[in-house]
Amino acid sequence: MKNFLAIDLELNNNEENNLTERKIIQVGIAIGNIHQKQSEYYLAKWYIDPHEPIYPYITNLTGITDEDIATSAVSHQQIANEISDLIEQYECFVNPITWGGGDVVELKNEFSDRHVEFKKFGRREIDVKTLNTFLMIAQNKSTTSSLKSAMGKFKMQFQGTPHRADVDASNTLALFFGLVRRQSKLEDFIENVRLV
Numbered sequence: 001m002k003n004f005l006a007i008d009l010e011l012n013n014n015e016e017n018n019l020t021e022r023k024i025i026q027v028g029i030a031i032g033n034i035h036q037k038q039s040e041y042y043l044a045k046w047y048i049d050p051h052e053p054i055y056p057y058i059t060n061l062t063g064i065t066d067e068d069i070a071t072s073a074v075s076h077q078q079i080a081n082e083i084s085d086l087i088e089q090y091e092c093f094v095n096p097i098t099w100g101g102g103d104v105v106e107l108k109n110e111f112s113d114r115h116v117e118f119k120k121f122g123r124r125e126i127d128v129k130t131l132n133t134f135l136m137i138a139q140n141k142s143t144t145s146s147l148k149s150a151m152g153k154f155k156m157q158f159q160g161t162p163h164r165a166d167v168d169a170s171n172t173l174a175l176f177f178g179l180v181r182r183q184s185k186l187e188d189f190i191e192n193v194r195l196v
Contacts, residue, residue, distance in 0.1 A: 128172055
């Protein structure tokens with residue numbers, strides 16, 4: 001069964017959310033397939049030094065501190081190498097899964113700015129938030145939702161503490177598989193109706 005990789009970033013930002021450049025401070029991934037339980041996904045996370053203090057707002061939101069960065073940050077090159085190796089090891093689908101889109105572009109831009117070669121990920125990402133918005137429009141429901149609330153709408157339980165990159169990636173992947181299973185049931189139903 002094909003494995004998929006979900007990716008999530010935590011960014012340094014002020015409470016007003018008005019910075020023109022928000023630097024990545026944590027990268028998280030989850031790798032798994034539709035037949036696995038969420039607890040069976042492979043998870044990994046890396047800290048990145050933004051070369052600036054972590055805003056107190058972000059520490060409160062994510063739990064990431066200046067000390068975490070000082071003691072655990074790794075280079076962009078190490079992250080690129082390890083993600084590349086994991087994609088090959090698990091033979092992941094070419095397009096990563098995200099919640100809200102943009103994380104792949106931001107990560108690749110930071111890699112590029114630092115002359116880090118990274119030849120993984122297709123030119124697109126599968127944005128689960130856009131899929132959720134489409135389904136909410138189709139059901140005439142509110143399109144405003146967090147990852148946690150979107151999972152709740154589909155009777156799925158968010159696992160772990162939000163705003164940790166690896167945890168958010170894991171839940172994004174779980175919601176993606178939940179939506180794929182839902183669509184598969186609908187497709188089977190449509191096919192059975194055609195046969196009647």
